[in-house]
Amino acid sequence: MQDAEFATPVGVIVQAYEQITSALHRSAHAADTRQIEEKTQEVNRALLILGHLQAMLDHRAGPQVAEKLDTFYETMRYQIVAASANPSGDALRQVSEYFVPLRDAWRVVEREHPTLPAA
Numbered sequence: 001m002q003d004a005e006f007a008t009p010v011g012v013i014v015q016a017y018e019q020i021t022s023a024l025h026r027s028a029h030a031a032d033t034r035q036i037e038e039k040t041q042e043v044n045r046a047l048l049i050l051g052h053l054q055a056m057l058d059h060r061a062g063p064q065v066a067e068k069l070d071t072f073y074e075t076m077r078y079q080i081v082a083a084s085a086n087p088s089g090d091a092l093r094q095v096s097e098y099f100v101p102l103r104d105a106w107r108v109v110e111r112e113h114p115t116l117p118a119a
Helices: 009-032 036-056 063-084 090-097 100-112
Strands: none
Touching: 009 036, 009 063, 009 090, 009 100, 036 063, 063 090
């Protein structure tokens, strides 16, 4: 993974998805091992990054894509909060998997269009 300082705008989005999935996996592990404080910290980290992604959306430059991503982010926020209420980490791991196809799609965009600005 590149440092954010050297990443392309699209690469920053890829890194954000990776950070979200990592935080959700760490929170799932913490849930499984009854480390409630760590679980909460990692869930909050995932929600914070998700909020940053949502705030970056440019509704003027790409209104249709931005609206779809905004809906996805709102749905994921709800799913993360709901999953965090579960004492098992399984639901958190499942939510983390929803980010994988998007991360992979952004990787393709980054590879095929390295100078493209983020959405």
